[in-house]
Amino acid sequence: MPELPEVETTRRGIEPAVVSHTIERVIVREQRLRWPVPRELPAVLSHQRVNTLERRAKYLLFGVNDGTLIVHLGMSGSLRVLPAATPPLLHDHIDLLFDSGACLRFNDPRRFGSFSWTTDDPRQHPLLRALGPEPLSDDFNGQALARASRGRKVAIKQLLMNSQVVVGVGNIYASEALFRARVRPRRAAGRLKQAEFDAIAKAIKQVLREAIRSGGTTLRDYVNADGMPGYFRQKLYVYERSGEPCRICQAPIRHFVQGQRSTYFCATCQK
Numbered sequence: 001m002p003e004l005p006e007v008e009t010t011r012r013g014i015e016p017a018v019v020s021h022t023i024e025r026v027i028v029r030e031q032r033l034r035w036p037v038p039r040e041l042p043a044v045l046s047h048q049r050v051n052t053l054e055r056r057a058k059y060l061l062f063g064v065n066d067g068t069l070i071v072h073l074g075m076s077g078s079l080r081v082l083p084a085a086t087p088p089l090l091h092d093h094i095d096l097l098f099d100s101g102a103c104l105r106f107n108d109p110r111r112f113g114s115f116s117w118t119t120d121d122p123r124q125h126p127l128l129r130a131l132g133p134e135p136l137s138d139d140f141n142g143q144a145l146a147r148a149s150r151g152r153k154v155a156i157k158q159l160l161m162n163s164q165v166v167v168g169v170g171n172i173y174a175s176e177a178l179f180r181a182r183v184r185p186r187r188a189a190g191r192l193k194q195a196e197f198d199a200i201a202k203a204i205k206q207v208l209r210e211a212i213r214s215g216g217t218t219l220r221d222y223v224n225a226d227g228m229p230g231y232f233r234q235k236l237y238v239y240e241r242s243g244e245p246c247r248i249c250q251a252p253i254r255h256f257v258q259g260q261r262s263t264y265f266c267a268t269c270q271k
């Protein structure tokens with residue numbers, strides 16, 4: 001599943017072909033995505049210049065003169081820039097054709113992605129308005145994490161994966177950040193010390209930045225089947241390393257199921 005770093009890598013990768021260019025035509029081959037693609041989409045987007053391409057959580061916001069196209073890649077979606085004449089393959093559901101001759105093509109085998117259109121402030125859209133702070137912004141830090149955790153018994157790892165607390169911290173990045181911060185994933189969020197919140201917030205920023213950098217260096221085919229940048233996988237400390245030696249202390253990495261997701265940690269390095 002594309003996580004925040006892959007979405008940000010996509011944004012950076014497609015931005016030059018999209019921003020300051022005009023959409024000439026939109027082809028929708030498959031309307032049935034996670035929600036039906038709005039029928040008016042080809043009409044409202046045609047002849048519109050893309051002024052901005054921003055990311056909020058895992059949504060890409062294409063700002064045009066009359067409104068905003070909000071795209072989510074879902075479980076298996078991808079956006080690629082191709083010459084307009086490139087024949088569509090299976091699962092190539094939507095094309096945005098630009099006046100430059102480039103085509104932005106959306107492919108999504110599982111069809112959990114979405115294309116939404118709004119003429120209002122996109123940040124107030126029902127999909128976006130309840131989202132917590134961006135992890136790489138100054139609004140997210142140890143103090144914000146401590147505030148969100150106060151009095152809560154929920155496990156810290158599950159709190160980090162709650163998009164009302166902070167967006168874009170999926171299973172991989174929550175596991176890796178907790179390892180770096182030396183905090184066990186099952187501890188009650190409300191019981192952590194301020195120094196631990198500070199360490200976790202810092203580790204989340206670090207691990208996401210590293211993943212974005214890795215994605216950026218392998219842009220052409222940066223995703224594996226599970227959507228993780230290829231080079232980044234080699235740097236993981238705990239995720240999917242059950243039974244393998246900890247890269248710091250050599251103790252075997254442990255694994256348990258938490259909230260129906262696999263969680264990995266080192267019982268020696270993490271307290």
Ligand SMILES: [Zn+2]
Nearest residue numbers: 246249266269
């Ligand atoms: Zn260890």
